[in-house]
Amino acid sequence: MERKNQTIVSEFLLLGVFSQPQQQQILFWLFLFVYLITVIGNMLIMLAIGLDARLHSPMYFFLANLSFADICVSSVTLPKTLVNHIIRSKSISYAECLIQMYFFITFVNMDGFLLMIMSYDRYIAICRPLHYTTVMRPGLCILLLAISWVITNLHALLHTLITAHFSFCADNGISNFYCDPYAVRKLSCSDTFFSDLMVFTVGGAVFITPFTCIAISYVFIFSNVMKIPSTQGIQKALSTCGSHLTVVSLFYGAIIGVYLHPSSSYSNVDTIATVIFTVASPMLNPFIYSLRNHDIKAALQRLILKKVILQMP
Template sequence: MCRDNKTGITEFFLLGLSGQPEQEEILFGMFTWMYLVTITGNFLITLVICSDKHLHTPMYFFLANLSCVDICFSSVTTPKMLVNHMLGSESISYVECMIQVYFFITFINMDGFLLSVMAYDRYVAICSPLHYTMIMRPKLCVFLVTIPWVITNLHALLHTLLMVQLTFSHNNVVHHFFCDPYAILKLSCSDTFTNELMVSTAGGLMSITPFSCITISYAYIFSNVLKFPSIQGIRKALSTCGSHLTVVSFFYGAILGIYMRPSSSYSVQDTVATVIFTVVTPLVNPFIYSLRNSDMKRALRKLIIRRLVLSRL
């Protein structure tokens, strides 16, 4: 229940990952390294795709968008945690927290939609290869990226506007390293029924829709691949899906373990799973797509050689 003083709070306190000073020092070094690698890796993927005309295809167009989203996604949470650690502070202003909630919801959902769009792209490439260029036209590709951006921003705006209507009393300590919407919701001393209803309905729909599209796409892919006459043809078809399936497993494996449950059951232990899809997944995406893709490795070598040659002139 809210106390008599309903003026609200002006800041929250983020306890971080462990709450132990000696462990936080180690985690600070790890998160700094992971963030720098994430930004560098995803930026390189975007740069390579933009600079190599051979990669100007729908698949790499979606991959470049995914890399941009991963850069933004990791930048929503990690920098504030690192800055707080350097300043010896745990505070984040109320406004900053709400902004973090908004962009966190936007980018996590955008990641899901882009993964579903990439699954559809693989479905068309494998199941209708002769009609691929006709189906995956540039206008359709732009449409498949633009619509999710509009939907995810409206969805994030809905949850953020509902959250700013809540009242917070003296309990403003967040057992997390960023303003996770579920963790913030638990701190409110006012009625959160509407918020939880929207999480269950609109939030559930935003999670289930991309995941269902991915599942359906791969169901059709596998059913068609099994009809191929040769083992070599099956391996070649599945190899084009390997990187995408690995990323999907990382991303949804962690999310399904946390956000498919009522917010009341959200615990500090779930922080580990949150780290996987907020920090680890954007980190490993560049390596998964570059190491398993000969076209990406070739384009990256060309870019590096070109830069070295220009630097010596």
């Protein structure tokens, strides 16, 4: 398709996932339901961890931060979509689009880094249990978290500044329900070869580095677990990793397929895949961890029971 004449773009149009009005109506209620479940579920995880002294350990500290990042990922994308549907509009201003893109990249990347840190925590807990308290001390936990926030914000800033220097054509329709970085770059009239190369290199490093570290951690974990003589010991060790592995598979399974290719090849299939890690993954994470984790379930039960008792006359 030929590009239209280059012009100054003051806004973009979020075309969404589906084009039919009936489909958009169904998607609105689905997104609203998912967003409420995401916020409530992750808030309960954070409250349970924060208020229960039994959960004041590095693993649950990082889990609380993962819940916070998941709330932020959904809050960056879904509310704008829901509001636009209510007011019968598809527009998002140029500035809003760049801001949404910046925070989206930051929080999605943060999910990956938190999953990496949590895999390192599981490696220390299973492979070096006697050194766990000395290695995973509070100072190191905060340092790892701070470094992750710095890296993710710098990557988001780089990506956003590069996009801000692009020229856009008259066709300003984004084939997604939010300002997806690759969908926006596909609209550019500028030559994006070198910027694509830079974004692919830096973005690939930011995505693949946590994934590689997670894989290496689990190689050591599984090799160590196989040395445990009792079947019960193996099951106990693996049960502590099951939830984390499920979340990692869900997160990276979608994200690698969507973003590790040139923006010019972005398609409708990628749009559907983005729904998995922007909508489904943040909602499912609290359920995955709470259903498979006895400590979390017990803490949530105590939290709810305490709330009920306080409301009783």
